[in-house]
Amino acid sequence: MMLARELRASLAFAHRQFHLIRRYINWEIVDLFYTIINTMTIGLIGIHSQDTGEMVLYLVIGALLWSFLSVVFHEVSESVSWERWEGTIEYTFMAPIHRLTHLGGMCMYAIAYGAVRTIIVLVAVKLFFGLNMTGANLLSGLVVLVVSSMSFIGMGLMAAVLPLMSPEKGSQATHIIQGFILLVSGVYYEIEALPAWLQPLSAFSPATYTLRAVRAALLEGANLAQLGPELLRLAIIGLLLIPIGLYIFSLGEKYAMRTGKLKRSG
Amino acid sequence: MDYAIVCDQVKKHFWEEQERDPSAGWVKWLRPSKKLTKAVDDVSLVVKRGEIFGLLGSNGSGKSTLIRLIATLLLPDSGKINVLGHDVVQNRLAVRKMINRVSVDAAFFKKLSAHENLMYAARLYDVNTRQAKANAEEILKRLGFPRKKIYVSMEHLSRGMQQKVAIARALLTSPAVLLLDEPTTGLDPKSKRDVQDFVLEVQAEHDATIILTTHDMSEAERLCARIAIIDGGRVEDIDTAQGLKKKVGGNASMEDVFFALTGRDWSKEVGGYDVG
Numbered sequence: 001m002m003l004a005r006e007l008r009a010s011l012a013f014a015h016r017q018f019h020l021i022r023r024y025i026n027w028e029i030v031d032l033f034y035t036i037i038n039t040m041t042i043g044l045i046g047i048h049s050q051d052t053g054e055m056v057l058y059l060v061i062g063a064l065l066w067s068f069l070s071v072v073f074h075e076v077s078e079s080v081s082w083e084r085w086e087g088t089i090e091y092t093f094m095a096p097i098h099r100l101t102h103l104g105g106m107c108m109y110a111i112a113y114g115a116v117r118t119i120i121v122l123v124a125v126k127l128f129f130g131l132n133m134t135g136a137n138l139l140s141g142l143v144v145l146v147v148s149s150m151s152f153i154g155m156g157l158m159a160a161v162l163p164l165m166s167p168e169k170g171s172q173a174t175h176i177i178q179g180f181i182l183l184v185s186g187v188y189y190e191i192e193a194l195p196a197w198l199q200p201l202s203a204f205s206p207a208t209y210t211l212r213a214v215r216a217a218l219l220e221g222a223n224l225a226q227l228g229p230e231l232l233r234l235a236i237i238g239l240l241l242i243p244i245g246l247y248i249f250s251l252g253e254k255y256a257m258r259t260g261k262l263k264r265s266g
Numbered sequence: 267m268d269y270a271i272v273c274d275q276v277k278k279h280f281w282e283e284q285e286r287d288p289s290a291g292w293v294k295w296l297r298p299s300k301k302l303t304k305a306v307d308d309v310s311l312v313v314k315r316g317e318i319f320g321l322l323g324s325n326g327s328g329k330s331t332l333i334r335l336i337a338t339l340l341l342p343d344s345g346k347i348n349v350l351g352h353d354v355v356q357n358r359l360a361v362r363k364m365i366n367r368v369s370v371d372a373a374f375f376k377k378l379s380a381h382e383n384l385m386y387a388a389r390l391y392d393v394n395t396r397q398a399k400a401n402a403e404e405i406l407k408r409l410g411f412p413r414k415k416i417y418v419s420m421e422h423l424s425r426g427m428q429q430k431v432a433i434a435r436a437l438l439t440s441p442a443v444l445l446l447d448e449p450t451t452g453l454d455p456k457s458k459r460d461v462q463d464f465v466l467e468v469q470a471e472h473d474a475t476i477i478l479t480t481h482d483m484s485e486a487e488r489l490c491a492r493i494a495i496i497d498g499g500r501v502e503d504i505d506t507a508q509g510l511k512k513k514v515g516g517n518a519s520m521e522d523v524f525f526a527l528t529g530r531d532w533s534k535e536v537g538g539y540d541v542g
Contacts, residue, residue, distance in 0.1 A: 005392050008389060008392060009389060009390055009392060011389065012386055012389030012390050015385075015386065015389065016375065016378070016382075016386045019378055019382045020375065020377060020378065023377040023378065023419065024377065086373075086374070086375050086376065087371060087373045087374075088373045088374065088375060089373075090334075090337075090339050090367075090369065090373060091367075091369075091373045091387075092390075093339060094337050094338055094339055094362055094365075094367065095362065095390040095391065096359055096362035096363040096390075096391060097390060098359070254341065257339065257340055257341045258340075258341045259280070260280055260331075260334075260340060262339055262340075263334075
């Protein structure tokens with residue numbers, strides 16, 4: 001009963017975001033258009049390599065995955081900034097629901113929204129390059145995407161605390177986390193391309209394992225059993241990061257309630 | 267006596283950054299000094315069940331901070347606040363289930379329609395959406411809100427209409443305690459009257475306890491059973507409007523009461539931006 005109530009409240013956020021997309025549909029189209037073009041241009045970098053098809057797909061996977069993970073991370077981490085900008089943050093924070101329900105709703109929406117966008121971009125890019133994906137294991141790729149989302153939700157929750165603590169600059173500070181992940185995770189290049197002193201840091205980024213697993217699924221057709229160790233690693237990271245993220249967020253919320261930073265003007 | 271809200275020696279102070287002084291040294295310019303603001307300073311008061319209780323004070327007097335403390339949006343530095351038997355710090359969720367708030371700035375997703383905003387609120391408070399829609403339409407009709415505007419984006423509604431939707435949103439959840447933070451500020455006389463009548467109706471029919479902050483002396487007199495005069499974060503006096511006037515003597519108005527208790531001219535105090 002209690003769980004059903006929290007789930008219904010959680011869906012309120014997904015429902016609200018859906019209506020907001022509908023109202024901002026022109027901007028959504030513009031943003032999607034940019035993402036498609038961006039993915040195409042990244043894919044074009046590999047067009048003259050020795051193994052054209054594989055290199056293009058390698059780069060496209062990086063771009064697609066980065067786009068998906070960025071959307072999940074962004075939607076979660078920006079949820080506070082967005083509500084502050086709208087002036088609804090106090091209303092949402094005084095609603096009689098657990099913070100897990102609030103943030104869980106935002107995360108559910110983020111994964112669904114990110115997945116739909118990624119599928120649209122994938123179809124557009126596949127048509128543009130005429131990519132041959134007959135050997136790809138799409139189911140494995142999708143499972144990796146869902147499992148890895150947990151890690152990014154955890155990191156998003158940690159990042160969401162920054163706009164709570166600093167209404168003016170917190171939002172921009174979340175880009176530091178995103179930038180670090182982009183640099184060390186091998187999104188568009190192998191980890192070995194990094195300077196030796198940077199390479200160990202890639203082990204701390206869940207995107208490193210996500211990319212490795214998705215590329216194995218789509219380039220080599222790896223099935224779920226073959227991806228087992230990588231999926232387990234991603235699940236463990238996610239299961240650790242989500243409670244840590246929630247705990248950090250709760251500390252940030254208490255700080256905001258102590259210092260009055262929930263207020264719209266900050 | 268059955269109390270809905272008990273505030274006991276509540277304090278809430280903030281450190282506010284002061285303006286950078288270019289003539290000061292560069293260290294001071296980089297690290298500006300901070301000033302302690304006593305937003306709520308040792309406030310003790312009780313609100314009876316079913317009462318409309320007024321908080322009357324100038325801009326920055328601490329009214330809105332006190333409302334935020336009761337609404338579980340701020341943590342008190344010291345003291346206790348109890349809402350219908352629940353401590354606002356220890357039992358936040360229980361308090362949140364029983365209260366709702368209308369703030370001076372109608373806080374909505376501006377791109378969404380009134381209907382979408384109201385249904386979002388209904389889901390958050392676990393109110394059946396079909397029932398919520400019917401209730402919202404009834405409340406909005408009672409407040410003189412045009413029915414066809416319910417599906418119009420909030421950004422295209424006037425301030426008065428937005429405020430009416432805010433009131434409907436708060437009442438949808440049937441709160442036992444309603445916190446009205448300047449609900450009629452910026453409304454035209456007709457809308458103001460509609461809202462005031464409705465507040466009286468809600469209190470009479472739903473037995474809700476209401477705390478009302480206002481700049482409008484006549485509104486406080488008309489609606490509130492008792493009024494607290496708050497100044498500099500401190501409660502100067504609490505009584506009925508008649509009781510307060512009687513203490514000042516003669517044919518005192520509420521403006522005279524405010525002057526007698528705070529030493530300040532009311533008309534000069536309510537002109538600026540409210541940060542209280």
